[in-house]
Amino acid sequence: MKVTKKNKGKKSLELLPERKRRVVSLLSSDSNENWEQKSRGAMTSEDWKKFNEKLGISSYDSSVPPIRSWYDEPDMLPSKILDVISGELGFKEPSTIQKCSIPNILSGTDFLGVAKTGSGKTLAYVIPLLVKSLLQDTVRRQLSSCYSLILCPTRELAQQIEQVGNQFDVCDFISIVGGRSVEEYSDKIIHQRRKNFEPKSLIIVATPGRLIDCLDMGIVQLDQLDSIIYDEADKMVDFGFEDQLDQIHAKISNYKFLQKIM
Numbered sequence: 001m002k003v004t005k006k007n008k009g010k011k012s013l014e015l016l017p018e019r020k021r022r023v024v025s026l027l028s029s030d031s032n033e034n035w036e037q038k039s040r041g042a043m044t045s046e047d048w049k050k051f052n053e054k055l056g057i058s059s060y061d062s063s064v065p066p067i068r069s070w071y072d073e074p075d076m077l078p079s080k081i082l083d084v085i086s087g088e089l090g091f092k093e094p095s096t097i098q099k100c101s102i103p104n105i106l107s108g109t110d111f112l113g114v115a116k117t118g119s120g121k122t123l124a125y126v127i128p129l130l131v132k133s134l135l136q137d138t139v140r141r142q143l144s145s146c147y148s149l150i151l152c153p154t155r156e157l158a159q160q161i162e163q164v165g166n167q168f169d170v171c172d173f174i175s176i177v178g179g180r181s182v183e184e185y186s187d188k189i190i191h192q193r194r195k196n197f198e199p200k201s202l203i204i205v206a207t208p209g210r211l212i213d214c215l216d217m218g219i220v221q222l223d224q225l226d227s228i229i230y231d232e233a234d235k236m237v238d239f240g241f242e243d244q245l246d247q248i249h250a251k252i253s254n255y256k257f258l259q260k261i262m
Contacts, residue, residue, distance in 0.1 A: 040065065040072050055096045064107050066099040076106065081130055084168050085123075095120035102128050110260045122164055125150075125229050125261050130170045132226070133201040144190055145224040147171070147201035151208055151248070152231040153239050155179060158205045161231065165203060176206035176214055186219045208236065208244035215251065222252055227259040 038047065048065055052058070057066065067073060070082055070093065077085075085091050094102065097115035104111045105128035115121055129148050136147070148171075152158050155177035165173035172193060176185055193202070204211070204220055214220045230236065236245065252258060 040068065055099070057096060057100060059100065062104060062109075064104045064109070067094060067103055068099065069093050073103075076103070077127070077131060078134055080134070080170065081127060081168060085127070088167060089123075091120075091123075095124070097121055098124045098127070101125060105129075105259070105261060106131060108259060112262045121231070122161055125231075126161070126165050126168075129203065129227065129229075130165075130168050133171050133203075136201065136226075144219065145202065145221040146204045147224060148203045148227045148229065149211075149222065149225060150203065150205040150229040150231060151211070151236065151245070152205065153207065153235040153241065155207060157231065158207060161205045165205070171201045171203045173203045173205060176204055176210050176220070178207065178210055182213050182217055182219065185214055186217070189219060208241045208248060212244055212247055215248075225252060225255065225258060227261060228252065229261040233262050 043051070043065065051066070051068070067076065070077060070085060070091075095115075097113055097119050101111060101113045101124040105125060113121065113124060115124075133147060150158075150161060152161065155175075158175040158177045162173045162175040165171060174185075174189055189202070206214075211220070215222070236242075
């Protein structure tokens with residue numbers, strides 16, 4: 001038999017023992033399978049390369065693969081959260097930043113995500129915070145103790161995050177911004193939560209300066225803080241919040257297992 005480019009591969013396969021021939025055939029068949037038809041766990045490094053190229057994803061120092069749909073991993077997102085995402089919010093599939101951030105944040109590692117405005121960055125970190133809260137032991141949740149802290153540069157953004165987070169009815173999102181007295185925040189955080197007490201985690205969304213006021217007066221506690229999120233971190237520095245951020249960091253600098261998300 002004359003070996004040409006057309007039959008070279010076939011000829012090489014025929015030279016193998018029958019058992020090895022079957023193995024090579026299976027591997028060859030699997031590698032040709034469309035990655036979009038595979039399960040997340042069956043994706044190869046080459047499949048993920050194609051996936052990332054298609055969506056324009058570039059990552060550094062991350063071994064956690066993205067999700068490809070809300071239902072990619074059945075146990076990752078509880079139905080209580082999925083119902084709001086696909087129902088009330090109407091998001092049929094996660095955005096690119098959400099595909100990357102959700103599994104990474106749920107893994108417990110620090111995470112830095114960069115995406116343009118309007119790409120769904122708020123839900124990219126809010127969703128995994130909600131999932132983690134549902135898995136936490138409710139006994140440890142105290143009225144004024146913050147489970148997660150979200151820092152952002154403007155009042156408008158803080159209130160927007162508060163509104164989005166509270167749609168899920170999983171955690172109590174409370175924004176702390178300028179325009180209200182510190183006493184009003186005390187009433188909102190302590191008395192309102194005691195009046196309508198349910199074992200929910202408290203997530204504070206704040207601008208740095210107003211948060212420091214509430215910390216100094218003991219209205220907010222950070223002793224049970226699991227994670228800190230910097231939303232639009234570059235703008236907070238541009239707006240001159242560096243000194244306030246340093247003061248907040250000084251209060252949590254000895255927390256060994258604090259997850260940092262930016």
